[in-house]
Amino acid sequence: MTRPYTNRVFSLGVVLLAAGSSTRMGKPKLLLPWGKTSVLGHLIEQWNALGAKRVAVVCAPADKAIRLEMDRLGFPARDRIINPAPQRGMFSSIQCAAQWPEWDAAITRWAIVLGDQPHLEPQTLRRVLEFSAAHPASVCQPARLGHGRHPVLLPKSVFCQVAISTAATLKEFLAGSHRKVAFCELDDPGLDLDIDYPEDYQNALKRAGLAPKGETSVESAANHRE
Numbered sequence: 281m282t283r284p285y286t287n288r289v290f291s292l293g294v295v296l297l298a299a300g301s302s303t304r305m306g307k308p309k310l311l312l313p314w315g316k317t318s319v320l321g322h323l324i325e326q327w328n329a330l331g332a333k334r335v336a337v338v339c340a341p342a343d344k345a346i347r348l349e350m351d352r353l354g355f356p357a358r359d360r361i362i363n364p365a366p367q368r369g370m371f372s373s374i375q376c377a378a379q380w381p382e383w384d385a386a387i388t389r390w391a392i393v394l395g396d397q398p399h400l401e402p403q404t405l406r407r408v409l410e411f412s413a414a415h416p417a418s419v420c421q422p423a424r425l426g427h428g429r430h431p432v433l434l435p436k437s438v439f440c441q442v443a444i445s446t447a448a449t450l451k452e453f454l455a456g457s458h459r460k461v462a463f464c465e466l467d468d469p470g471l472d473l474d475i476d477y478p479e480d481y482q483n484a485l486k487r488a489g490l491a492p493k494g495e496t497s498v499e500s501a502a503n504h505r506e
Contacts (some may be wrong), residue, residue, distance in 0.1 A: 289413040293387040294327045294335040295377040296320075298346055298395050299366035304476045308345055310395045312481055315490055319475075320346070321353050322398045327391070330405055334384055335359060338373040340366040358382065371449050378442035390439045392432045392450070396475035399484040404468040408433065411464035419454060422471055423463035429471040 302309045310320040327335050338361045339346045350360065363376045374392055389412060412420040412433040420433040438459060447453035454461055475481050485491040
């Protein structure tokens, strides 16, 4: 279990992106089993354990399966953000979060969290948070072998700019207006892995030590979920 992370420098909000269609996986990746819960349940638990003041999930309005899973997990309705046009892509979900009026006023930094990296090591995430605390005016990203990865941490001033941006993607947004981006170089191979295809899920389970012995398929993992 991830030990609690107490951040005395900034108050953390988490934007958990869950509005994607998972077309390459063939089934909703956030509903895949992860230990004794789902990928979604694990991510919520993980960021709460890391000391987030508030975790919000951005989801599609017609995604009944995600809604039912959040209900099963006891995830509060007040912390759900609806993206009315998820077909516009990931950045539209981030913009919905930036426009959301329910954030606690005390939050000063936001983590943009992908829904397909439950395998990241807790130490990796703690290091990114510590790095962000040391660079309060910068957008902060973990990096591996010189390539920026997720999660991305945005200071309040930048997060507010997301709400009114005309950029098409987060990458385009970060490249604009000479925004200062600081990279935290880390040696965690999991940073290079996103769960896009069934074989990625199998690799992520193995990396996290969760693959049932001798069985690595999506279906067999589901059978071992408790």
